Amino acid sequence: GAGVSQSPSNKVTEKGKDVELRCDPISGHTALYWYRQSLGQGLEFLIYFQGNSAPDKSGLPSDRFSAERTGGSVSTLTIQRTQQEDSAVYLCASSLAGKRSFNEQFFGPGTRLTVL
Amino acid sequence: DAKTTQPNSMESNEEEPVHLPCNHSTISGTDYIHWYRQLPSQGPEYVIHGLTSNVNNRMASLAIAEDRKSSTLILHRATLRDAAVYYCILRDPSGTYKYIFGTGTRLKVLA
Numbered sequence: 001g002a003g004v005s006q007s008p009s010n011k012v013t014e015k016g017k018d019v020e021l022r023c024d025p026i027s028g029h030t031a032l033y034w035y036r037q038s039l040g041q042g043l044e045f046l047i048y049f050q051g052n053s054a055p056d057k058s059g060l061p062s063d064r065f066s067a068e069r070t071g072g073s074v075s076t077l078t079i080q081r082t083q084q085e086d087s088a089v090y091l092c093a094s095s096l097a098g099k100r101s102f103n104e105q106f107f108g109p110g111t112r113l114t115v116l
Numbered sequence: 117d118a119k120t121t122q123p124n125s126m127e128s129n130e131e132e133p134v135h136l137p138c139n140h141s142t143i144s145g146t147d148y149i150h151w152y153r154q155l156p157s158q159g160p161e162y163v164i165h166g167l168t169s170n171v172n173n174r175m176a177s178l179a180i181a182e183d184r185k186s187s188t189l190i191l192h193r194a195t196l197r198d199a200a201v202y203y204c205i206l207r208d209p210s211g212t213y214k215y216i217f218g219t220g221t222r223l224k225v226l227a
Contacts, residue, residue, distance in 0.1 A: 004159075033214070042203065043160070043217035056214060091159050105152075105215070107159030 002026065004108035006092050012114045013082055021077045021111045025094030031103060032075050033093040034067055037110070043091065049075065050097075082115045089113070120204045125222040128194045136189040136221050138204030143184050147207050150215070151178065151189050153200040160203065160217075163189065199225045 005024045013019050025032050034046040045059040049069045060066070064082075069075040079086055089112050093105040121139040128134040140149065148167050152160040164171055164178045166187070171178040177190040191198055203220040 035217070042219040045214050045216065048214050059214070093159070104162045104165075105160075107161065110159055 004092055004094055004106050006090075006108040006111050008111060009109065010112045010114075012116065014116050015084060016081055018078065018080045019082055019113065021079075021090050021113070023075045023077070023092030023094075023108060025073065025075070025092070026106055027073075029094035029096055029106070030072065031095040031097060032069055033095075033105060034075070034077050035091045035093065036061075036088045037091060038088045046077070046090075079113075082113075084115045087113055087115045119216070120206060120218050122202075122204055122218060122221045124219065125224065127224045127226060128191075129226050130196060131193050134191040134194045134198070134223065134225075136191075136202050136204075136223065137186065138188070139186045140204070140206055141185045143206055149178070149180060149184075149187050150205045150207070151176070152203045152205065152217075153198075154203070154220070155197075155200045163202070194223075194225045196225050196227060199223055 004026055007022045011019055030051045032049040035043040036046055037043050047060055047067045048056040064080045067075060067077045077090060089110040091107055091110045093107045095103040095105045097103055148165050150165040151163040153163050154160040164173055164176050166178045166180050168180060170180060179188045201220040201222050203217050205215050205217055207215060
């Protein structure tokens with residue numbers, strides 16, 4: 001079956017430009033997560049969506065970062081006025097439900113963002 | 117926030133067992149211990165999880181200390197395809213259901 005997909009797979013942009021990263025979760029998964037992984041580092045939590053609840057935005061590093069999830073499915077992560085330190089791999093994951101102690105997360109392949 | 121501590125790297129010979137340790141001394145009573153791994157140039161994938169009892173699945177075994185302050189992921193026979201970064205993760209006890217990934221253990225498997 002189809003897994004989590006992300007697009008684009010690679011994005012090169014100039015400093016100061018806005019970028020949009022897309023995530024298509026597994027059908028039926030109500031929970032969706034965005035993470036950032038800088039070169040050689042672990043995963044940094046950014047934002048979490050669960051159904052129609054207000055998202056947990058506690059990991060967003062600045063107000064230049066925002067995300068939305070339309071219709072409980074596709075999610076878009078937007079970075080405004082990109083900076084070189086935003087360069088990283090952005091990973092999306094989805095899971096069946098958030099309100100359980102165990103909810104296996106299925107990850108997409110990531111979007112590699114390079115800000116010149 | 118509950119945190120985990122793992123060695124930065126480990127090496128193993130192919131076909132030999134590998135024991136990957138994780139310390140989580142501030143684990144709460146309801147936290148599950150999860151292990152994920154990240155193969156090169158891929159997103160992480162689930163390996164195993166447990167609460168109190170040791171667990172086995174087709175990929176690995178998870179041994180959990182009686183006081184739950186540490187756990188060990190066991191790969192019974194390492195293969196070259198097991199070379200990856202292994203993350204030991206606790207569910208965030210603040211109740212927001214996010215997971216905190218550390219830097220993990222980079223496992224190198226020698227042929």
